[in-house]
Amino acid sequence: MKNQIAILAGGMGTRLRERSGDLPKPMVPVLGKPVLHHQIELCRKHGFTHIALLVQHRHERISEYFGDGSAFGVRISYAIEDEPRGTSGALRDALPLLADRFLLLYGDTFMDVDLRKLWNAHAAAGAAGTLFLHPNDHPQDSDLVDIDADGTVRAILPYPHPDGREVRNLVNAALYVLDRAGLEDVTPAEGKADIAKHMFPRMLELGRRLHGYVTPEYIKDMGTPERLDKVERDFIAGLPERLSGRHLRSAVFLDRDGTINREVTHLSSPDQLELLPGAATAIRRLNRSGKLAVVVTNQPVVARGDVSFAGLDRIHARLESQLGTGGAFIDGLYLCPHHPDKGFPGEVAELKGPCSCRKPEPGLIDQACRDLSIGRQDSWMVGDTTSDVEAGRRAGVRTVLLRTGHAGGDAKHAVRPDYIAPDLADAVEWILDGHARLSRRMAPIAVEASRGRRLVLIGGLARAGKSYAAQVLKELLHALGRQAHTISLDGWLKPATERTEGTGVRDRFDLVAASSAIAAAAASGSRTVLSEPLYDRLARTAGPLHIEHSIGPDDVIIVEGVPALLIDTLRDLPTVLRVYVDVAPTTRQARLDKDYAWRGTPSSEQAATQAAREFDETPVVEPSRVFSDFVVEREVEGEE
Known part of the structure; x- marks a missing residue:
């Protein structure tokens, strides 16, 4: 059987010489093992055991390490270049060793790719060649590929790119499946030629179909010290595994x-x-x-x-x-x-x-x-x-x-x-870091709430993070097998025209209506519907829309809002759990500033509005923490 894998392993590794000395580039270690060793293990893992190594510089170092491949569970043969012929030239000279269809890898790339899936995609595409494509974080200095909606390659766009060129970020990752037939026609028998810059464009000129295989799987060129360091950091962080598709x-x-x-x-x-x-x-x-x-x-x-x-x-x-x-x-x-x-x-x-x-x-x-x-x-x-x-x-x-x-x-x-954030940066910060941190803090509360509690009240000053805490608690309770509903007291805020800043936090809410609706749902022994008004923060009034909560007799009702711990009729119920959420004053101030800016509050009015709010809230709400069963001290994880 001819080889189904060809690996271009003739590189000198000039840019890596400060790390590797005179080693050939494929022998540069990644986490203590040559990158070529990683590649051969990947080939064997996916059932490709016949491998041709296309070598040139210090090729004896490679053959001494791998031999005939038997120690690695594969069969290896060698195609030795006397003079460098470029990637396309080396491939043309090695064609007699290769099968009618073969995978082509570059020996300076670290990858975690399902090679069998790529192989099958090529067979299904019916193309002369399939190019592994992916977006990367430096497309401006990468070879790009233009494909149509069906994945057919329209053009190869090598680096450097002319000013003003704007195409999809689809980078040629230097991993291919190729049919051997006709490859001799697209590479000169002598001299240097490059696969991406010469061979593929020539195939397109001749009308041969190339297919683009787009996938998020991990593949990186590690041909410079900086890129090598990045590959090792990615591997340690588990990035290749998360992108692999095995899960x-x-x-x-x-x-x-x-x-x-x-x-x-x-x-x-x-x-x-x-x-x-x-x-x-x-x-x-x-x-x-x-x-x-x-x-x-x-x-x-x-x-x-x-x-x-x-x-x-x-x-x-x-x-x-x-x-x-x-x-x-x-x-x-x-x-x-x-x-x-x-x-x-x-x-x-x-x-x-x-x-x-x-x-x-x-x-x-x-x-x-x-x-x-x-x-x-x-x-x-x-x-x-x-x-x-x-x-x-x-x-x-x-x-x-x-x-x-x-x-x-x-x-x-x-x-x-589930959550509201000022912008995409804040949302990503919450998704990647804040959500997990707050989940850890809320876990003991979720365990306690799951033990027969009917009502959870979450109070604290404005912008302390109550709504985030309520939603995380809801998610944790669902994981523990308890259905839960979050209710915001903001839905019962009086219209702006009916409330006056500085007259007390209780006066800003219709707490009689809110507590009546919530208490009735909490006391019901059968399924009931609680209609919660949706508050429009820009208009500063409850709008026409409502959320209809269908609450079962065993469900947990989570109520969050500034005065949540100030409602005596709810706070003293026998099955209630009381939670106070606090945050550093500087963090809370930053959130308030963002909120005022979003609402368009003139800077000249912000100080007076905030002073009235502090007069309303702080002396009344802060002491309510003494009623709480849990106090959640929050870091900077996101907005309320």
Whole structure:
């Protein structure tokens, strides 16, 4: 049997010489073992045991280490270059050793890739070659590949790129499946030639089909000291394992407009796209964590006739290019081009009407989960509208509503997000770090609440983090087998015109109505419905929408709000658990400042408003911690 694997192992490793001396590049150790050793183990793991090593510089060091491969559970043969011929030249000279179809690896890449799945994808594509493609954090100095919607390669775009080029961030990762037939025709018999720069473009010129295989699996060039260090850090942190697909991946699903880039009504040109401050940095954090960053966006501009699919591709090329400049990338982009309404000039008739992909329908998230092997338990939906929140709820992932873009002002759905954050950076901080920290703090409270408690009251000063604590407690109780409901007392805030700052915190709420509704639900021995008004923080009044909580007789009711521990009729119930949430004054002040800025409160009014609030709240609310069974001292994990 001829070899099914060819590994280009002739590199000198000039840029790594300070680390490796005169070792050939494939012998440079990664965590104490040559990178080529890692590759051969990967090949064997996926059932590829016939390997040809294409060697040149200090090749005896490689053959002394690996021999015929028997010690590694494989069969190795060697193709030795007398003179360097480049990657394509070395491959052409080694073709007699190779099977009719073979995998081609570069000896200076560290990878954790399902090689068998890649092999099968090539067979299904019916192409002459399949290129492993992935986004990376430095597309500006990488070879990029342009593919169509079916994955057919349209062009190879080698580095350096001309100024102004904006294409998808799909990097040629130097891992291929190739059919041997015809390869001699696309590489000269003498002289140097490169696979990406010469062989693939020549194949496209001849009309041979190349297929792009896009995957988030881990593969990195470790050809410089900096990249070698990064590979080792990634390995120790478990990044290759999280991206491998051996287990369901976790993802953060991101809306586009108003979440990543500034909201523009019916955005239809790349020139209109501008990233929000901090968006690229936030997405880069997701990339480094191993959580996939997947965009799910409604784009009715296509159905309206405002922009074509080709035009939308150019917009998304601009998006990926700008993110790439910021060292960030997205792992997938799913869009709905439909629009339910008719009557627009130039509209596309076949895209009009209802569909299963337009948010709040969960179709885009469902499709991404299937394509990218994403699990829902540890995944999130982040957006700026109630449609985003409702789509996440229907898809079974946690939700974060941002105060950028529409900030929930669309008010199309009576739904409360699990969490609210000022912007994408704060949301990512919460997702990656804050949620786990607060979950650890709330765990003892969840255990106690699960022991026959009917009502949990969570109080504290404004912006202490009560709503976050309530939602985390709800999640923990669900994990313990107890159904729970979160109720915000903000729904019973009196309209701004009916309350006066400085007259006492109790006077700002209709606590009689709130306590009556909550007490009735807590006392019910059968299933009952509690109607909670939804509060509009910008309008400073409860809007027309309500959340209807269907509460069973064994469910836990979690009530959060500034005066939660001040309502005697609830605080003294026999099955109540009382929790006080506190936070450092500097953190709370920063949150208040962000809140005032978001509401558009003039700076000249902020000091007076805050002074009145402090007069209302602090002397009354702070002493209520003495009524609590638990005090949660919070760090900077996010906003309330």
